[in-house]
Amino acid sequence: MTSPAGSQTTARAPAPHQHLELAVSTVVFSLRPGPAQDRPTLWLPLVRRIRDPFCGRWALPGGPLEDHHDLAASARETLKATTGLEPRHLEQLYAFGDVDRSGQTDQRVVSIVYWALVRPEEDAEADHGDNVAWFPADETLRRHEDGTAPLAFDHGVILRYALQRLRAKITYSPIAHAFLPEEFPLTRLREVYEAILGRDLDPSNFRRQVLAQGSVESTGRRMTGTNHRPPLLYRSAPNRSRYTLTIEENP
Amino acid sequence: MTSPAGSQTTARAPAPHQHLELAVSTVVFSLRPGPAQDRPTLWLPLVRRIRDPFCGRWALPGGPLEDHHDLAASARETLKATTGLEPRHLEQLYAFGDVDRSGQTDQRVVSIVYWALVRPEEDAEADHGDNVAWFPADETLRRHEDGTAPLAFDHGVILRYALQRLRAKITYSPIAHAFLPEEFPLTRLREVYEAILGRDLDPSNFRRQVLAQGSVESTGRRMTGTNHRPPLLYRSAPNRSRYTLTIEENP
DNA sequence: CACCCTTCAGGTTGACATGACTTTATGATG
DNA sequence: CATCATAAAGTCATGTCAACCTGAAGGGTG
Numbered sequence: 001m002t003s004p005a006g007s008q009t010t011a012r013a014p015a016p017h018q019h020l021e022l023a024v025s026t027v028v029f030s031l032r033p034g035p036a037q038d039r040p041t042l043w044l045p046l047v048r049r050i051r052d053p054f055c056g057r058w059a060l061p062g063g064p065l066e067d068h069h070d071l072a073a074s075a076r077e078t079l080k081a082t083t084g085l086e087p088r089h090l091e092q093l094y095a096f097g098d099v100d101r102s103g104q105t106d107q108r109v110v111s112i113v114y115w116a117l118v119r120p121e122e123d124a125e126a127d128h129g130d131n132v133a134w135f136p137a138d139e140t141l142r143r144h145e146d147g148t149a150p151l152a153f154d155h156g157v158i159l160r161y162a163l164q165r166l167r168a169k170i171t172y173s174p175i176a177h178a179f180l181p182e183e184f185p186l187t188r189l190r191e192v193y194e195a196i197l198g199r200d201l202d203p204s205n206f207r208r209q210v211l212a213q214g215s216v217e218s219t220g221r222r223m224t225g226t227n228h229r230p231p232l233l234y235r236s237a238p239n240r241s242r243y244t245l246t247i248e249e250n251p
Numbered sequence: 252m253t254s255p256a257g258s259q260t261t262a263r264a265p266a267p268h269q270h271l272e273l274a275v276s277t278v279v280f281s282l283r284p285g286p287a288q289d290r291p292t293l294w295l296p297l298v299r300r301i302r303d304p305f306c307g308r309w310a311l312p313g314g315p316l317e318d319h320h321d322l323a324a325s326a327r328e329t330l331k332a333t334t335g336l337e338p339r340h341l342e343q344l345y346a347f348g349d350v351d352r353s354g355q356t357d358q359r360v361v362s363i364v365y366w367a368l369v370r371p372e373e374d375a376e377a378d379h380g381d382n383v384a385w386f387p388a389d390e391t392l393r394r395h396e397d398g399t400a401p402l403a404f405d406h407g408v409i410l411r412y413a414l415q416r417l418r419a420k421i422t423y424s425p426i427a428h429a430f431l432p433e434e435f436p437l438t439r440l441r442e443v444y445e446a447i448l449g450r451d452l453d454p455s456n457f458r459r460q461v462l463a464q465g466s467v468e469s470t471g472r473r474m475t476g477t478n479h480r481p482p483l484l485y486r487s488a489p490n491r492s493r494y495t496l497t498i499e500e501n502p
Numbered sequence: 503c504a505c506c507c508t509t510c511a512g513g514t515t516g517a518c519a520t521g522a523c524t525t526t527a528t529g530a531t532g
Numbered sequence: 533c534a535t536c537a538t539a540a541a542g543t544c545a546t547g548t549c550a551a552c553c554t555g556a557a558g559g560g561t562g
Contacts, residue, residue: 018318022273022361065361067269071348094498095346095363097322110273110316110363112346161498187509205550207511228509229557247345247412438539456521458540463519479538480528 019107024074025062025155027093027115027162028085029137031179031195040195042137042166044159045083046151050131053103054152058135060159062111072249075114083132087116089178090249093162101154109153114249115162117178137163170196174215177236185223185231186210270358275325276313276406278344278366278413279336280388281373282430282446291446293388293417295410296334297402301382304354305403309386311410313362323500326365334383338367340429341500344413352405360404365500366413368429388414421447425466428487436474436482437461466490 027044034041046058063078065071072090079085097110141163143149144156151159170176176192190206210216217237222230278295285292297309314329316322323341330336348361392414394400395407402410421427427443441457461467468488473481 020273020316020318022271065271065348067271067359068350070350071346071361092345094343095322097316097363099319099321108318110322112348112361157498185510202550202552203510204512204552209549225559226509227559228507229511229559231510247408436539453521453523454539455523455541460520476530477528477538478530479536480530480540482539 018105021102021107021109022065023062023109023111024065024071024078025060025111025113025158026075026079026087026090027060027113027159028079028083028087028118029115029162029166029179030118030120030134031192032120032134034136040191042163042196043134044137044140045085045132045134046140047082048131048133049152057150057152058133059152060113060155061132062113065112071112072114075112075116079116085116085118087118087178088250089117089175090114091116092247092249093158093165096154096158098154103153111158113158113162115165117175119179119181121181167196174213174236177215183219183221183233183235185233186216187231189216189234269356272353272358272360273316274313274360274362275316275322275329276311276362276364276409277326277330277338277341278311278364278410279330279334279338279369280366280413280417280430281369281371281385282443283371283385285387291442293414293447294385295388295391296336296383296385297391298333299382299384300403308401308403309384310403311364311406312383313364316363322363323365326363326367330367334379336367336369336373338369338373338429339501340368340426341365342367343498343500344409344416347405347409349405354404362409364409364413366416368426370430370432372432418447425487425490428467434470434472434484434486436484437467438482440467440485 029042029044031040032043045061047061049055049057049059061079061082062075063082066074066077069077072092075090076086079087091114093113093115095110095112097108099108101111102109137159140149140151141156141159144151144159150156166175170193176189176196179192180188186207187203189210190201190203193206194201215237216234219233219235221233223233224230281294281296282291283294296312298312300306300308300310312330312333313326314333317325317328320328323343326341327337330338342365344364344366346361346363348359350359352362353360388410391400391402392407392410395402395410401407417426421444427440427447430443431439437458438454440461441452441454444457445452466488467485470484470486472484474484475481
């Protein structure tokens with residue numbers, strides 16, 4: 001076998017019993033009021049399967065890779081078509097391709113999975129019938145793992161990994177802004193972090209940290225009509241982080 | 252489009268002019284003496300292409316995805332077949348699938364790229380003729396980017412990304428051990444870090460850090476036959492890091 | 503308008519991590 | 533036994549971070 005990556009070998013004959021399919025899916029997160037209205041929590045949209053295998057179960061939005069679309073563009077397209085969402089932040093998560101993950105013996109599906117963040121305003125617009133719905137992320141994962149309401153395919157594993165990645169990434173990268181509108185008081189931003197990390201943060205220390213690292217900048221204006229001292233409004237600052245790796249899906 | 256991820260849609264007709272191919276490639280890193288023998292540097296194996304497109308250029312080892320092998324297993328298999336290497340650490344890097352990356356208009360290649368670390372002992376064993384050779388990583392990247400010796404396909408982009416990922420990951424994860432034999436003095440480990448980060452580290456502070464975080468444990472034994480005070484030998488400790496995400500390719 | 507309530511905004515303190523540097527230990531060598 | 537080379541441990545100044553404290557600035561209420 002001397003054929004290197006990106007090989008042009010055209011003679012690769014798939015085993016007659018397995019057909020290879022390349023799909024693109026996306027784990028979309030949004031922040032919404034939790035069950036008790038204590039703290040906002042992460043939600044994600046799922047699509048109900050209308051054919052076998054896993055007919056009736058919920059699955060991540062996605063579809064086959066579209067020709068003449070790059071991977072990220074294909075994720076965006078498919079996501080818009082299935083759910084109407086156009087996320088602000090989109091990033092590749094992982095490629096899943098275990099032999100047996102398709103749920104059918106005569107077919108193998110390799111999925112390039114993306115994860116995305118949308119703002120709450122963008123949540124509601126789509127009405128795609130009762131085959132698309134939003135679910136609380138942690139509860140969905142819990143009910144998948146205890147067998148109460150399992151997801152289709154290996155999408156439970158994917159969801160768990162996406163949650164881990166989000167929680168890890170938010171500690172070193174200013175992605176939290178993607179959940180918020182253009183201008184926001186620092187308390188909103190802190191609530192995003194608290195929701196994702198699942199614990200309270202000291203308002204004072206949070207302010208100091210986020211200002212020191214320079215991921216936000218003040219607009220100079222203040223919020224009005226508050227019941228208390230009006231907070232300054234901030235916007236997300238142009239990214240000068242050293243952590244940004246060069247592969248960027250966000251134009 | 253209601254077909255969710257992992258879709259079973261069998262009716263997807265590829266555009267007649269483009270054939271879709273799924274490949275698996277690996278960026279393998281090893282530590283070897285540098286050009287000047289000051290400090291060891293990163294090297295990687297490349298494979299010379301023997302057909303168009305990019306005939307004669309060097310490319311990452313890889314090949315088409317093998318049926319009845321999971322993605323990581325396919326990477327291991329293909330790597331062993333092309334270079335004889337069986338890396339100690341293997342991890343998925345990224346999926347590359349831009350429409351035009353194959354260098355041919357009638358074909359589209361999506362590559363799932365892995366990256367791997369091997370120990371120097373494992374380097375040399377393979378003799379696959381003059382179509383497989385080792386190159387210094389940084390110099391290869393430089394000569395790709397200034398046009399002196401461009402790599403095939405988009406493998407320059409891939410190499411740059413892999414180097415970034417390695418340098419980022421070594422700061423928060425104990426992967427450096429994968430370059431070393433079972434037992435090693437801390438100075439060896441420090442040299443690995445120095446080579447990858449490209450700067451000297453204080454031996455004393457390095458020792459304190461690495462012992463405090465517990466990624467290595469002492470064997471109790473010492474090196475013998477040294478020209479100086481014999482150092483203690485350490486081995487890598489069972490991973491108790493919180494940073495390890497759940498998708499593990501390393502059995 | 504005096505007073506209270508709430509949240510904003512900035513400051514202080516102590517525990518701990520990090521970087522630069524110094525000192526002592528231990529084997530081989532001649 | 534003096535010397536050499538490196539290991540291993542200790543010292544000290546500085547920086548960072550969580551926890552806590554204090555005052556500021558609005559609206560609401562009587």
